[in-house]
């Protein structure tokens with residue numbers, strides 16, 4: 001099942017590495033990723049589509065534990081993602 | 086003050102009095118600062134030993150353990166220890182030297198991307214990029230290591246930042262972050278406990294980590310709910326409690342594993358449904374509703390879907406969910422299972438039966454003795470047959486199962502608790518994995534006692550080869566072991582070998598009474614197995630048992 005994740009995190013050089021490692025290790029493949037860092041607030045905004053047989057909450061709870069993560073929002077189901085695309 | 090002196094000062098402010106490590110090029114400024122005193126440094130003989138000593142220190146006290154290594158090979162040698170601390174949620178801080186900032190990314194001498202390596206084996210990690218960052222990072226590192234679910238944190242410090250000027254940093258006052266409990270959930274938990282006919286506590290390492298042993302004991306005292314524990318939770322419940330059945334899982338007691346299968350309410354307290362505990366997951370506690378209490382939200386519904394969960398501090402939750410129980414028939418059944426399936430020590434013949442020896446040792450060792458176990462059959466025998474007063478007194482590499490853990494962990498525990506007896510129980514395979522730490526024992530004259538259970542085999546693997554690989558003993562026969570007593574004597578550690586039952590009592594006395602370190606080398610049959618055993622993939626009631 002595909003899910004769309006919207007993540008806000010404090011800017012740090014290795015944040016994307018941490019995030020992608022957690023996705024892979026917990027059994028999620030990343031289908032697409034977009035990351036932008038605002039210059040003012042030092043916050044990174046990352047949009048991620050991931051795919052797995054596993055329940056998405058298994059991933060979001062792990063992402064929430066990464067130090068520096070400020071917020072994680074999820075949109076599940078292929079249809080929802082298409083609808084918002 | 087330069088960066089290195091600043092680090093030592095910051096460690097002092099965090100109440101760190103002793104650290105374990107090994108010097109080298111990129112960390113030399115820090116060693117130079119340590120030379121001035123203030124924080125005692127203990128030289129281990131391998132960075133893996135230093136990391137495991139820091140773990141032993143942390144586990145024996147509940148405080149943070151600190152280890153230090155140089156860049157490159159020093160840092161890579163720490164990795165196994167960090168992974169061990171991550172899987173067992175142990176608060177340690179690793180400080181590594183890094184090549185100077187301008188050389189990072191140039192494949193400089195002894196440069197390894199330590200931050201990259203750390204991602205999979207720490208709770209969090211930092212690379213210090215400027216002098217201003219040093220203070221805040223050290224403060225954050227201690228906070229991250231100790232709060233929520235504890236874990237290892239690594240700080241990589243380039244050499245130029247160690248030698249450059251430091252920037253003052255004032256420690257923030259820590260605020261108590263206990264949340265208000267959710268009263269609806271508390272009521273629901275109480276009513277589930279009240280209406281359960283066969284409730285069971287499944288106690289994990291989180292209880293000790295949360296410093297909630299007293300709260301747990303109170304809860305048990307009042308509710309009289311039977312309990313089982315994981316490898317990490319040994320010591321939480323006094324072993325003689327009538328409804329405590331010991332360890333659950335692959336080498337758990339028969340009573341524990343049967344009780345799990347029969348309970349109608351499972352209360353998991355700081356436990357995480359590890360596969361070595363559950364056996365076949367969908368047949369684990371098949372008839373039970375589950376209440377899961379764990380500080381880490383990511384553990385909830387990870388492996389077992391639960392009826393009710395709370396992620397609050399166990400110290401707060403346990404007193405709040407005390408409820409009236411009416412479970413006399415279940416208590417009777419549990420007490421009977423505990424007696425019917427009690428361990429037996431009437432082993433025939435003269436050769437030493439390790440479970441009986443360990444039982445004897447547990448009976449005669451002083452209060453508050455710390456047992457540091459290595460990994461293999463002897464580790465499971467310790468878990469099954471020894472007992473300790475509190476979880477800090479049973480230190481065993483549980484999640485990672487790291488051979489070589491026992492001796493360095495005992496070094497750390499002994500440094501942390503110089504007045505308590507510390508015994509490393511090791512196997513002939515495991516002992517050789519960090520045998521260089523005998524040098525640390527000698528250097529500091531640590532009175533660590535070593536009980537080496539020698540079956541001339543990698544026994545645990547040999548057992549699996551016997552049972553599941555048609556007796557094909559591929560690379561598990563160690564008849565070419567060194568003479569261990571001679572080996573110890575090279576480090577001025579006295580010792581002796583025993584081979585028959587009649588020698589046990591006096592040898593254990595000599596081990597316990599020795600003023601300094603001591604090696605008791607116990608020769609046992611290579612054929613002994615650990616029973617019971619839940620074979621891989623089977624449900625916990627499908628135990629294999631000794632045929633003898």
Ligand SMILES: Cc1ncc(C[n+]2csc(CCOP(=O)(O)OP(=O)(O)O)c2C)c(N)n1
Pocket residue numbers: 459460461462463464486487488489511512513514515516538540542543544545546
């Ligand atoms: C670092 C490491 N390597 C390999 C293993 C796999 N392993 C688990 S138990 C064991 C044998 C341990 O032998 P020994 O220390 O002699 O203890 P025994 O089982 O004989 O009591 C091995 C090789 C491990 N757990 N850790």
